[in-house]
Amino acid sequence: MPEQEVIIRNDTLIEQGTQFESMLKEWGLPSENIIANTDERIRLINNLPSLMANIPAEQRQNATYLSRFVAGALIGLFDASLNYIWNEVVISLRKRIIYFGIDVFFDNAVSTKVRDQYLTEEDLSGIKDRVMLETLKKLEWISNVVYLKLCHILDMRNQIGASHPNSYDINALELLGWLQTCVSEVITDKPSDSAVLIRGIIQGIKTNREPIDDNKIQSIGEAIAKLSSSMAGALLRSLFGIFIADDTSVEMRNNILKISKEVWEYCKEDIKVDFGEKKLLYRNSLQTTKEELAYKFLENCNGLSYLSITERSLTISGLCDDLIQVHDSWDNYYHEVPLAREIMKYISSSVDIPKDREIKLINTFLACRIGREVSYCDGVSPGAIKYYDSLFKLLSEEQIKVTLVELNKYLDSISSGTSIRARNIRQIINILNREDINERLKEIIDYMISFDNKNIIHKVYKDKKFKDISKGILMFS
DSSP states (O other): OOOHHHHHHHHHHHHHHHHHHHHHTTTTOOOOTSSHHHHHHHHEEEHHHHHHHOOOHHHHHHHHHHHHHHHHHHHHHHHHHHHHHHHHHHHHHHHHHHOOOHHHHHHHHHOOOTTGGGOSGGGGSSOOOOHHHHOOOOHHHSSSHHHHHHHHHHHHHHSSSSOOOOOOOOOOOHHHHHHHHHHHIIIIIOOOOOHHHHHHHHHHHHHSSSSSOOOHHHHHHHHTTTTTTTHHHHHHHHHHHHHHHHTHHHHHHHHHHHHHHHHTTSHHHHHHHHHHHHHHHHHOOOHHHHHHHHHHHHHHHHGGGGSOOOHHHHHHHHHHHHHHHHHTTTTHHHHHHHHHHHHHOSSSGGGGGGGGGGHHHHHHHHHHHOSSOOSSGGOOTTTTTHHHHHHHHHHHHOOOOOOOHHHHHHHHHHHOOOOOOHHHHHHHHHHHOOOTSSSHHHHHHHHHHHHHHTOOOOGGGGGGGHHHHHTTOOOOO
């Protein structure tokens, strides 16, 4: 288009805007801050062609929102133009929600009290724009950067509209920038290859009624390993949402358990913690079935350590009581195993041990690991010993100190350093004697080992030098 023709067209549009403003004055209507000033309209008109040229022709063809945007912008109603573009953003984001999973979205967007009221696409209109953005960010269906940009545009749309008295005017470059952000990062943004893969997995889960074989699981695992942590998290959330849904079949849940175990390894910590919080939420809201399913999902993924600290504390305490009871009962070698295994499902590192149950847990495992003074299996359950040792291997320095203090109670009841229980204590001390502990703590443990080498470990806590080197380190009551 010749430059002279563009200038004539622009001049005509500006003149029409001026006539519109004059008409308002003539009719006695407010005309101040209704349309943008001449300079801003010229600036926008001059920049619109290049921006439109960057939008593919096939996407412009049916983009009525762009026509409305341009109509409002050319006459100078910048706030109306912003509203048109924002409405299209909302439509696009709702399509994204439907693409990834509307049930997962509602599970995270609304409270459990009203969750049963949100079921279909039509119910998305009941979600406020800000809540929608926050939920999309939480689910990682939009990036944090896009979330921040859209929140800013939403604020501008809400606060600088004609319905809100204000002294701020949108300028042309701001409006063009918001248009570009909305179009390029939301409206015309196509699903990535990762998103297509995730959708394929979800659709396969929903339609497949046969068990997924191990080769397929391995293939899916290899594909997931190449995804970003955000996309892996999006997949895990979708799987969880389907798993706890009321209408999910047994076959579907079994397939989800197989896949989710693969996905779990590639997800960030905050997502795993969120699942633990959801389990507690279902418990508090008396949704027993969902609580049980959430537990099963976490258990399958070795994720019970991500339950809330309160819930873990109460559960571990109860299991410790049960373990001590069976330890003191008949056939304890067999009955200790499932309880010890269950406790360790909640503990994968030292930080998973609730502080208020630390002493109780350590004492319980000490009692069972030191065992009884019988020759059969050295007095310790052969099936449970690996669980007892696994706890002692992961203790922090402070927890090792607690263990050494509690050991004193058991050594008091041992009369010989060559007894079975004394040998079992030496095995525990050997586990605690790690290279990564500080020098003072290692000195204390080495001193205990020297006493054991003389077959008098049961006397170490009464030794003057031991008391001297452990002073201020081991806090005996």
